Amino acid sequence: MTTAPGTTPDLSGVPDAELLRLDHQVCFSLHAASRAFGGFYRQALKGLGLTYSQYLVMLVLWEHGPQPVKGIGDRLQLDSGTLSPLLKRLEAAGLVSRERSREDERSVLIDLTDEGARLRERALSVPRGVLDATGLSLDEVLGLQDVLGRLTAALGEAADAT
Amino acid sequence: MTTAPGTTPDLSGVPDAELLRLDHQVCFSLHAASRAFGGFYRQALKGLGLTYSQYLVMLVLWEHGPQPVKGIGDRLQLDSGTLSPLLKRLEAAGLVSRERSREDERSVLIDLTDEGARLRERALSVPRGVLDATGLSLDEVLGLQDVLGRLTAALGEAADAT
DNA sequence: CACAACTAAGTTGCGCACAACTCAATTGGG
DNA sequence: CCCAATTGAGTTGTGCGCAACTTAGTTGTG
Missing domain, CATH: 1.10.287 (Helix Hairpins)
Structure with missing residues (x-):
């Protein structure tokens, strides 16, 4: 499915140059909003020693418990290229543990340490x-x-x- | 002004734990949407040899003409730490020129090359x-x-x- | 059973975002 | 006029996001 026939946006009459301006505004405002959010969180999370993305990972663990890297990746739509180093940093910070699963030696289970679990109180x-x-x-x-x-x-x- | 008295969000009654879940969803959806947008543009712009952010800079130049780095930074809310290397890459790609202003030797004027101006047609x-x-x-x-x-x-x- | 296809995690390399900093040019107050 | 504060651009270092790749373990098929 590319575009539902009945829901097609009414952009047909708008000239290309106008669309280029509109596009500018849409992608810019989304980009800017995302960064503004990130900046605000950077501030708020500085006290907890977490970055925005690390906070998202911790939210997953707080809410859903121990997860393989794959599980976290599915929920946050992030791949191992992003998660592996991030999780190593969280491990170095003493917030999570990484243990290779015995059932499936390919997967690595991420769990909260006591300190990681305690951090939730401060995050509330x-x-x-x-x-x-x-x-x-x-x-x-x-x-x-x-x-x-x-x-x-x-x-x-x-x-x-x- | 922090929050307009009449417009204050009605979050007072919502418990902290619930807010943590909601927060998860809000910041995640914004983050995800921004990245989805970025990913889609990555595809669309691959043919032009531009990244998403480089495209935003080109849009500014196409729409507003020659700009000092500061001007581009104001419009996109980006600082020189991000723009300087990005503009060097655009210069290396032959799309823009960088020339130090004679009136104010601190500022560097960014202008489109002929090739950079021509790229607009394909971007339309x-x-x-x-x-x-x-x-x-x-x-x-x-x-x-x-x-x-x-x-x-x-x-x-x-x-x-x- | 053997072997090809697939899967999970990790590594490498590049570009962006941002903080903290340097450096040179400009401006403004005494 | 002079010097301190400010401003514009650039550099350095860290972390994220993603593509492309590697490695090791698992699964399915002949």
Whole structure:
């Protein structure tokens, strides 16, 4: 599926040059929002000694428990090229353990250390500050998530089809 | 201004643990959408020999003409640490020229080469493909831009206030 | 059983984002 | 006029994201 016939965006009448400007704005605003979010988290997480991406990994472990690298990668859509060094850093920081599975020697199980589990308590106060700072209502947050989710899915499909 | 009194998000009643889950989803979906966008552009721009960020810089030059590094940085919210090496690569690719200004010897003027200007013709076809692939209507695109813009501004302000 | 296909994790290399810094040019206040 | 503060560009170092690759373990098929 490339584009559902009934849902096709009404861009046919818009000239190319105009689209180039619009495109500029769309990809820029997404890019900028993502970096602004990242910058804000950098601040908020500095006290915990975590980067934004490390925080995402910890969220997965806090919420879903021990995971193989593959499991974390599936949930965050990240590959081993990104996760392997990141997890080594989390291990070096004493927050997670890495143990090769006995059932399947290919996979490595990531688990929280006591210190990693304790960190959750301190992390609990972070999201309220962030969500407050966005100035968005709960509805807007949910709406944003919906649009972004569809966007990601659509782009993923389109990329696969290529 | 931190939060407009009348617009304060109604998050007061939501427990911390729930917020942690919600936060997970918000920052993840934004992160994922940004990367999905990047991945799609990587594909679309491969033929032009540009990366996503290089494309953003070219868009600025195509739209606004010759700019000092500072000007590009202001428009894209990027600093010289990111732009300097990026512009060197664009120069090496023969797309832009870098010339130190005579009026102010501190600033370096970036201009399109003929080849860089010509590349615009080939870039014109890119955004339609991207916007099509998103599967979003024009209204949704504009709405998304609005929310993201407010989000970025709010996070920027909040970060400054810290 | 043997061997090809696949899978999980890791490594390497490149470009971007950002903090912290240097250096030179410019500006402004005493 | 002079010197301190500011500004624009660049450099260095760290971490992320991804493509392309390697290595080792597992699975499926003849």
